[in-house]
Amino acid sequence: MAISPVRTTSNQGFSIETIVRTLRSVLDSQQVPHTLHQPRFAGREREYLVDCIDTGWVSSVGAYVDRFEQELAEFTGSKRVVAVVNGTAALQIALKLSGVQPGDEVLIPALTFVATANAVAYLGAFPHFVDSSQQTLGIDSGRLVEYLDEIAETSSCGCINRVTGRPIRAVVPMHTFGHPVDMDPLLEVASRWKIEVVEDAAEGLGSYYKGRHVGTLGRIGVLSFNGNKIITTGGGGALLFQNEEEGRVAKHITTTARQPHPWRYFHDQVGYNFRMPNLNAALGCAQLEQLPKFIVAKRLLHECYRVAFASVPGVQLIAEPPLTQSNYWLNALLLDEEFATQRDALLDATIKDGIMTRPVWTLMSRLPMYENCPRMELPVAESLEKRIVNIPSSASEK
Ligand SMILES: Cc1ncc(COP(=O)(O)O)c(C=O)c1O
Known part of the structure; x- marks a missing residue:
C-alpha cells in the first residue's frame, strides 16, 4: 500500500x-x-423523518427514494442508481444481472467482509479467492493475470476454470476501507478473459480512482449505507449503473417484478422485495447533504x-x-x-x-462454509490478515 x-x-x-x-x-x-x-446526525435528518411520518409515506414508495437515487447518481456520476435494503442485496442483484448462474465461479478477494462471498453463494455460485495487493489492499491484478494464464481457458461460453470445469463469470474488486483498487489493469484482465466486473464499493462512497468515483468503473457498482458507513440510512444499499436499461431492470426485479398498472397485481418473474423504504431514504437524503x-x-x-x-x-x-x-x-x-x-x-x-x-x-478462505472453494496462493492476504x-x-x- x-x-x-x-x-x-x-x-x-x-x-x-x-x-x-x-x-x-x-x-x-x-x-x-x-x-x-x-x-453523525447533524443535519436535517429529524425534519425529513417527521415529514415521512406526517405524510404517511414511510414504506417502499416515496419521494425521498427517488430523490436519494437521483442525488446519488449525480454525486457518483452514474447514469442510474437503484436504492435497496442493504449492500449485500445490492451485490446479489448486481451479480445476477451480470449473468452469474448456479454453478459459476466468481473471483473475489479473500480479504473482504463476508457479504461479498455470501452474495455469490446466494446465487448458487462459488467464490474463488484472489490475493491482495500490498499497495491497495484490494485484488492484485498482476498476480491474477498469471494465475488465470495457469488455470483458465476461454471457450464460447467465456472463461472456464480448467481445474473445476466451471465458468468464471465475474470478478468483484472490493475497495478496502475506501481505498480504491487499481482498476485499469483489472478491467484489462477482465476484458481479456471475458469476465464481468462488479465493484463492491460498499465502503467507498466519496472515493475516486483517477478522478472517477469508485463503483462506476465496472459494469455495476454497489454501495452500503449500513450504520457504520460514511453515511447511513440505518440499513441500505445502492446499485450504480452506467446503463439506463440495466438500471430499469434492477428497479423492476428489486420491486417484486410487478408490472406497472393502477390496480392489477401481475408479476412477470420471480422478483425480490429489496427496495429501500422511504424512511431510510429520507435519512439518506439528509446524510448525503453532509x-x-x-x-x-x-x-x-x-x-x-x-x-x-x-x-x-x-x-x-x-x-x-x-x-x-x-x-x-x-x-x-x-x-x-x-x-x-x-x-x-x-x-x-x-x-x-x-x-x-x-x-x-x-480471510474468506478460512471460514467453514468457504474453506473448500477454489483459491490462488494468498501470501499477501495472509500477511495482511495478521497485521x-x-x-x-x-x-x-x-
Ligand atoms: C466490503 C463490504 N461489502 C459488502 C457489505 C455489505 O453491506 P450491508 O451491510 O449494507 O449489507 C459491507 C458492509 O457491511 C462491506 O464492508
Whole structure:
C-alpha cells in the first residue's frame, strides 16, 4: 500500500504504550470511549423523518427514494442508481444481472467482509479467492493475470476454470476501507478473459480512482449505507449503473417484478422485495447533504494520524494508493511483520483504554462454509490478515 512519506525507517523500539499514547493524542478527548465509526446526525435528518411520518409515506414508495437515487447518481456520476435494503442485496442483484448462474465461479478477494462471498453463494455460485495487493489492499491484478494464464481457458461460453470445469463469470474488486483498487489493469484482465466486473464499493462512497468515483468503473457498482458507513440510512444499499436499461431492470426485479398498472397485481418473474423504504431514504437524503463535510473531516483525521504516527516505530499508517482519493472510511495501522505477534496485545490495550480497535476480517478462505472453494496462493492476504488493526475513524473526531 502507499505509505505516508513521513516516517522513520527504524523498526526498533516497538511499544504498545507508545501506540496507545499516539492514538490518544489525535482523538477528541471529549469523546471517550472512541468507537471505530459512529454515525453523525447533524443535519436535517429529524425534519425529513417527521415529514415521512406526517405524510404517511414511510414504506417502499416515496419521494425521498427517488430523490436519494437521483442525488446519488449525480454525486457518483452514474447514469442510474437503484436504492435497496442493504449492500449485500445490492451485490446479489448486481451479480445476477451480470449473468452469474448456479454453478459459476466468481473471483473475489479473500480479504473482504463476508457479504461479498455470501452474495455469490446466494446465487448458487462459488467464490474463488484472489490475493491482495500490498499497495491497495484490494485484488492484485498482476498476480491474477498469471494465475488465470495457469488455470483458465476461454471457450464460447467465456472463461472456464480448467481445474473445476466451471465458468468464471465475474470478478468483484472490493475497495478496502475506501481505498480504491487499481482498476485499469483489472478491467484489462477482465476484458481479456471475458469476465464481468462488479465493484463492491460498499465502503467507498466519496472515493475516486483517477478522478472517477469508485463503483462506476465496472459494469455495476454497489454501495452500503449500513450504520457504520460514511453515511447511513440505518440499513441500505445502492446499485450504480452506467446503463439506463440495466438500471430499469434492477428497479423492476428489486420491486417484486410487478408490472406497472393502477390496480392489477401481475408479476412477470420471480422478483425480490429489496427496495429501500422511504424512511431510510429520507435519512439518506439528509446524510448525503453532509457527505462533503464528512469526507473533509475524515481526511483531516487521517492527516492528524499521519503526522502523529510518522515517528512511531514498528507500525505504518495505511494511506490512499497513488492516483486515488480515498474517503478514509476506516483508518488502519499495519504492524511490521516482526511485530505481528503483538497484535492481540495491542487490541487488548487499546480497548482497555477506551479506544476501540479491531483486527481485519478473517480471510474468506478460512471460514467453514468457504474453506473448500477454489483459491490462488494468498501470501499477501495472509500477511495482511495478521497485521492490520483498524483504529477510530468517526468524522466527529475532527
Ligand atoms: C466490503 C463490504 N461489502 C459488502 C457489505 C455489505 O453491506 P450491508 O451491510 O449494507 O449489507 C459491507 C458492509 O457491511 C462491506 O464492508
